[in-house]
Amino acid sequence: MSQLIEAVIHSEQKIALQEFINALRALDKQYLLRNDIETVFEQFCQQQQSGEAVDRTSALGKLIERTQEIILELESACWVLRPGIAKEEVYRVYLADLSVESMSVPQVLDLRDRLVNRYNPDEGDIFEIDLQPFYDYSPTLRDPKNIGKGVQFLNRYLSSKLFQDSKEWLSALYTFLSLHSYKGIPLLINGRIKNQAQLSAQLKQAIDLVSGLPRDRAYADFRFDLQNLGFEPGWGNTAARVRETLELLDDLIDSPDDSNLETFLSRLPIIFNIVLVSVHGWFGQEGVLGRPDTGGQVVYVLDQARSLELQLEEQVELAGLSVLNVETKVIILSRLIPNSDGTRCNERLEKVHGTKNAWILRVPFREFNPDYTQNWVSRFEIWPYLETYAIDAEKELYREFQGKPDLIIGNYSDGNLVAFLLARRLGVTQFIIAHALEKSKYLFSNLYWQEMEDNYHFSLQFTADLIAMNSANCVISSTYQEIIGRPDSVGQYESYQSFTMPDLYHVVHGIELFSPKFNVVPPGVNETVFFPYDRPEERLHSLHESLQDLLFTLDDPAQTFGKLADPSKRPIFSMARLDRIKNLTGLAECFGRSPELQEHCNLILVAGKLRADESGDAEERDEIERLYRVIEQYNLYDKIRWLGVRLPKADSGEIYRVIADRQGIFVQPALFEAFGLTILESMITGLPTFGTQFGGPLEIIEDGKNGFYINPTNLEEMAQKILDFVKECETNPNRWAEISQGGIDRVYSTYTWKIHTTKLLSLARVYGFWNFTAKENREDLLRYLESLFHLIYKPRAKALLDKHLNNG
Ligand code: UDP
Ligand code: LCN
Secondary structure, eight states, rough: OOOHHHHHHHHHHHHHHHHHHHHHEEEEEESEHHHHHHHHHHHHHHHOSSOOOOOOTTTTHHHHHTEEEEEEOOSEEEEOOSTTTTOEEEEEEETTTTOEEEEHEEEEEEEEHHHOOOOOGGOOOOOOOOOOHHHHTSSOOOOOGGGTTTHHHHHHHHHHHHHTTTHHHHHHHHHHHHHHEEEEHHOOOOOOOHHHHHHHHHHHHHHHHHOOOOOBBBHHHHHHHHHHTTTOSSSSBHHHHHHHHHHEEEEEEEEHEEEEHHEEEEHOOOOOOEEOOOSOOOOSSSSOOTTOOHOOOOOOHHHHHHHHHHHHHHHHHHHTTGGGHHHHHHEEEEOOOOOOOTTTTOOOHHHHHHOOOOEEEEEEOSSSHHHTTTTTOOOGGGGGGGGHHHHHHHHHHHHHHSSOSSSSEEHHHHHHHHHHHHHHTOOOEEEOOOOOHHHHTTTTTTTTHHHHHHOHHHHHHHHHHHHHHHSSEEEEEEEEHHHBBTTTBBOGGGSSSSEEEEEEEEEEEEOOOTTTEEEEEEOOOOTTTTOOOTTTSSSOOHHHHHHHHHIIIIOOTTEEEESOOOSSSSEEEEEEEEOOGGGGGHHHHHHHHHHHHHHEEEEEEEEOOGGGGGOHHHHHHHHHHHHHHHHTTTTTTTTTEEOOOOOOOHHHHHHHHHHHHHOOEEEESSOOOOSOHHHHHHHHHTTOOEEEEEBBBHOOBTTTTBEEETTTTTTTHHHHHHHHHOOOOOHHHHHHHHHHHHHHHHHHOHHHHHHHHHHHHHHHHHHHHHHHHHHOOOOHHHHHHHHHHHIIHHHHHHHHHHHHHOOO
């Protein structure tokens, strides 16, 4: 039994436990989540009059600290505990005698079904999805603190196995090196080196040769001497670099070592063509941000493409491949939308600004019902079109790359599913990036999936997620908590470990969190657009007048709402898409409820549209209407500015800085934020940033040092925290600058695209090597996932397609 429960029932606190359960019952809810449990426990502690004190340090307090959920039944309570990161235990506590029994995953899933009246054992067993057996024979990490550093572990583990048998190791190395070519031209080693013994011997000679050359002698000058020894381009661009790489190989042959192997692989030119799959629109470079479904993912993928292209080029140059005029290429694969509403989303090919060879390639959906396929389609409705899209995209990619890509990176649930389909067809390494897994964003999204299906189609999305996260060779995560949460909250990937989709399936083991496939590689921020406000030489002075006007004074009903009584007050700024989870309406309400905050500040929001009838998105329409209601309820007309504009990128960078000029602050009030690029943008600008404590911002910001956490579910506390800081700044002018500088330093030290892509490319090479060398047998897993695709996903996608065909 859990020690936490045992400690309570074998102590004086046994009675308190019973009383606490009674207090929970008074809520008149059967399914209690952590927030409810915490609130009741707090009140419970305050009301305790007699007996042993109950507080957070008591046995009951410690149990509550680790409790995720409680399900109340007539005679028992089911306690869902999270005794540690990535661990879940469930116990049934019988109320009559406080006896305790542990519950298995299938029992818990049955119980949840019963709770929503979907438990029908008489009709046969429900389909159980269990991926555990496929992970039984692959390496797994043991210590949760190493989760997210998968590549080091995998490399160490596989190296130690392979290095034990030196013959096998040398043969693997030799085979891998002889494999590479660029457009038919061999790279690294050629046919003159016929086996591993020759490799070792020729290597010594090659090292002698380059050791005798001046360090900076260009590779082109001794290329053919090396070729005679069996070495082709790819080792370096100067004598010194070639020598270093050859010596690394020499060390690996004589005394193999996993970190040397990683360094060696990271230098090899084995990746030239990358495809980033980001299907749902709008994907473009102008006039798209702020539209429904169109935010950080687009920014992330565009910036990542730019940075990847630069790095690929740099690495090709460093590897000495300029002699071959090697071309590297990055393609962002997205959806072509014929009715493109003034954007360039109807263009097949668009060059990514500021790059030599990075492109947006847009492939249309096949035409089923043109009302859907010719127009923007919500990410929740996109599922029926993805399989045929992948088939068409494969041909287009072949055409653009003149061959296969070397790496496929999926983005979001739809792009990740397409990445799976493409990688399977092309036999290429598959990475995925979640951005946001909707399962954790929408409360009870799995338990009540049937009620939500019409609007959200989570049965398709969660099935696609299971397929993609298990098929991927590597999962790129922006934060550690995205994978396994925090001591008191469940991670996004963790939420796929076990869950019920009543009447459809039970997932008893959906993902192995200890798998080395998980790697934390946070994104960066575009440093030419977003930079500290105190760099006058880089500022876009020509924009200032119009931006000041737009932000604080312009009266144009098409773009602005609200007329500030005193535009000189300190601005509280926020910018986000108007969807429910972003909670800009919550921020407006927080501001509305605090007259004192209104005395000190104005609220400036850049958000979506101003008119509900102009929006095609249900959530956006609701939020627009709610925002008007809040403004009216608290009479905020002369204290708020709501800008329904889509800003060019340069303007949005400068807007943050204009707000910083006025010593403003930035607030990100989302109910949940997977990562939060606006947090990076405001911090690098030097705006003191208040970020939601639910999700990524908790990892980016260090509370009180370079920003602050806020709890968006407690509006009074949130207002107070902002007010405290504002008042502090008024009495101590250094305070604003202190936090401002802290934010700038934090971003430059940890969140840059250069750090991101260096790591990403190194991962791609290492996973590529082990994929090839360890011949890890994943075929059975992939077959199982294909079955899920064919037997669950496709029929549901077909049903949705039929619905679309009938609408219209
Ligand atoms: N953004 C924008 N205009 C808007 C709303 C958002 O330019 O009206 C940009 C914002 O600057 C940021 C991105 O969209 O770069 C939003 O990313 P974030 O990760 O904060 O949230 P997401 O929208 O992806 O959930
Ligand atoms: C999606 C989100 O919801 C944000 O939290 C992320 O910052 C963005 O994607 C980029 O990954």
